[in-house]
Amino acid sequence: MSDDQNDVAVADGPAEVDPGTRKPRRSTGRRITLWIGIGMILAGLGLLAYVAWQLWGTNWVSKRQQREITSQLEQDWANGQGCDKFCPKGEASALIRIPKFGRDYVVPVLEGVTPDILAKGFGHFEESAGPGQIGNYALAGHRVTHGEPLRHMPDLRPGDKVIVETRKVTYTYVLDTDPNDLIVSFTNVWVVDPLPTNPKGGVQPKQVKGQRLITLTTCSEIFHTDNRMISFGHLVKSTPKTAG
Incomplete structure (x- = not known):
């Protein structure tokens, strides 16, 4: 074989690659996978922390505020x-006790039904009647989180005080x-009318x-x-109430 043929054979053969110039594809892919995994773990921990705060943290804060x-x-x-009457929005106006919920159950009523008010106790629909007045004294309260004053509302029955x-x-x-017999959409505002009349006749x-x-x-x-x-x-x- 001539020198020219040897040159061609070498040129046509597999080229040798300097190990230092190879791209670490597997290493890069592993790093990407690692960071994706870490991100998913952190997202999961963040979600768990949020749920824990909603279920326990908000209750702790709200119940402390209710006591204060x-x-x-x-x-x-x-x-x-x-x-006594015509209390400003956000101000406490009454205390609610429901014997069915225990001897120590007492929750303040604040004027209004905004989220920050409901986080402190019962909210009183301002357009509804006041306590003891003719009309409808309408109250809202959380079932879960933020003190959950009505968590056990499904346990109430006719005759409970x-x-x-x-x-x-x-x-x-x-x-x-x-309470288990009437479930309505939040848009059904007839329930807070002075004389609530069910449009479905229920x-x-x-x-x-x-x-x-x-x-x-x-x-x-619950959720x-x-x-x-x-x-x-x-x-x-x-x-x-008598003086003193």
């Missing part, structure tokens, strides 16, 4: 202070409807004008939902 508001309200009342304490009077209402208060009603509203499910669980009741007793 309750204590301050009782102190104000003892000193002859605090609003809802006691509303204000600066001058304590009002006792009795529930007339089972569960509703007695259709008698001049009643002094109470309405409890909360989420129908987020646009549906609301409703219970109606009526006033059975008003007890003026």
